[in-house]
Amino acid sequence: MPKLLPRQYARILHEVTKGVQKQKLDSVIETFILFLAKERVLHKIEFIIKEFIAISKEAAGVKTLKVTSARKLSKETMDKVCDAFGAAVEMEAQVDPELLGGLVVQDGYTVLDASVKRQLETLKQKLVSFTK
C-alpha cells in the first residue's frame, strides 16, 4: 500500500484524540506512535506534528496568516491586518526586502498579493503588450 501523506496521518491523530479524556491520552498516543512505526514513517513525525498543529487550529477556528512585507511592520499595522481577517487570527511575520513595499498575505492555499513588486510587474506587462 502506498504511504499516506503527513497531512493524512495528522488527520488520523486528530480524529482518534478527539474527545479523549486526559488520563487516556497517553495510551492513545502510544498506540498511534506504534502504528507509525509499523507503517515505517516515524522519520516523518516532525511534519506530522506540524500538520497536526495546523489541523487542530483549523478545527478551533483559528486562522494562521503568513504576512510578508518589505520592512518590519509596526504593532498597529499588524493589528489592522488581523482585524481585516476576523477575530481569531495568528500571525507569522516575515520580511522580504525584494517586495519593495506593500504586503503579501497567505491564508492557507490562497495568497493576497498587494506588493509593489507585483504591481510593477503587471504594469510592465501592460506596457510591453501595448508596444507589441
Next chain:
Amino acid sequence: MSYTDQVIESLKKNIAAFQKEVHTEEVGTVIEVRDGITRMSGLTNCQAQEMLEFPGNTFGIALNLEEETVGAVILGEFKHIKEGDTVKRTGRIMSVPVSEKLIGRVVNAIGEPIDGKGDISSKEWYPVERVAPGVMTREPVNTPMQTGIKAIDALIPVGRGQRELIIGDRQTGKTAVAIDTILNQKGQDVICVYVAVGQKESKVARIVKELEDNGAMDYTIVVMAGASEPAPMSYLAPYTGCAIAEFFAYNGKDVLVVYDDLTKQAWAYREMSLLLRRPPGREAYPGDVFYLHSRLLERACNLNEKHGGGSITALPIIETQAGDISAFVPTNVISITDGQIYLEADLFYRGIRPALNVGLSVSRVGGAAQIKPMKKVAGSLKLSLAQFRELEAFAQFASDLDPDTKRQIDRGQRVTELLKQLQYQPMPVAHQVVVIYAVNNGFFDETALEQVKEAEQSLVSFFEKSKAPLLARIRDKEWSDELEKELKSACEEWKKMK
C-alpha cells in the same frame, strides 16, 4: 508630434490609467520532485491540463488530480525545484503562441524560438489540446496532396486532410519520404509543419539545412523536442505542432504536418505515466496510449467552405522493431490512420528506394486523392505490378518461360526500376503521368534494365523541351481519348529520336 512623442504620450496615458489591484492567487506546496514529475498539496481548484508556475519561471502541466495532491509534469529544467516551494495556478490551459511569423522558424515544444533568429511576437494563443472538428464542419477528402514520389502518388495517393502513416524499421527512409513530400509542396500554397520528437539534434539540424537549401523553409515550421530534453517536451511537441497547424488551417490554409515519430512520443508518455504512478498495461504503456494518438490524429481534417475550407494532412511516422507491425503502438496507429506507407529494410538493401512494400501499403481514401490522368494510368500500373509479384518468385527457378510470362516479368522489372527515386528529387505529377503511361504502353520494353533510368531522364527532358503544353494540360487534370492519342504519338516521336 513626432513618433517618439506619440509613444511617450500613450505610455503616459497607459500609466495614468493603471489601476492598482490586489491579486488573489491559489497556491500549493511541492511535496516531492522526481525526474520531471512533481506532487503538490494545495492548488484546490486546479483544472486538468492547467499550466502551473513554479519558481524560476518554470512551467508545468497538472495531469493527476487526486484527493490530497496534484501531480504535474515540469516543462524543461527541474533541478532547481525543491520540496516546500510554492507553486502558483495560472488559470490557463496549456497553450502555445501562434502567428504567421512562425513560418521559417524552429521552435521548441512550448513554442519558444530556438534558432537564434530573435523573438516571435505572437498575439494569439492556441490551446495544445483541442477537440477535433466535428462531422458538420468536415468534407470528404477530394484534393490530392502530391508527395512527388512516383510510387506513392500512383499507388497509394494521399489527399489533403488525410492521415497517412509512414511505418518501417529504423534506417528505411521514413523521414526521407516525409521530407521529400515537404520539398514537393513548393509553390503549392501549403504550409508544412515538421515535428521532430526525441530526435538527435544533429539530425534535425541536417534536415533544417536541407529544407533551407531547397528553399522549403519559406513555407515550413519546425517544432523540435530533442533527445536531450525531458520526456514531457517529447509528449507535448506533437500537440504543439498540431496547434500551430490548426492556426493556419482555421484561417483557410492547407497544412501538412509530419510527426516524426510517434513511437518516441509514446515512450515519453509511458515514462511520464509510470512516474505519475498510473497503472501500466500492455508493454508497460498506460491504458490511454490509444487515446494519446487518436485525439492527436483526429485533429487532421478537411474543413468545408463554410468553415474556411482549410485542411490538415497528417503524416505520422512509426518505427517498428524488426518489421513487427503487430506490436502495440503500430497496430494502434494503423487502425487510427487512413492507410499506411510500409517501408521494408529488405527492399531498401536491394536498392529499391523508396523501399515501399506495395502489397502492404494502402490508402483508404484512394482515387479521390488523384487527378484524373493519374487515376487512368495508375490502374494498369497496379495490375502489371501485381502480376509481376506473383510471377517473380516462381521465375527464379524456371529456366525457360513462355513469351507471355517473360513479357510480364520484363514489364514488372521495368516498372520496379522506374518507381525507384533518389532522395530530395520529387517529381511533378504531370511528369509522373507521362513516365507511367510510357511504361504501361511498352515504350520501355526494349530498353535494357540498366538503362531504364537514363531513358526516363531523356523522356522527361524531351517532354519538357518540346511537349510543354501537353504537360500543362495533364497538370490541369485534363484527360480524354484525344489527349491520350497525342500522348501516344509524342512517346512514339521520342522513341524514334532515340
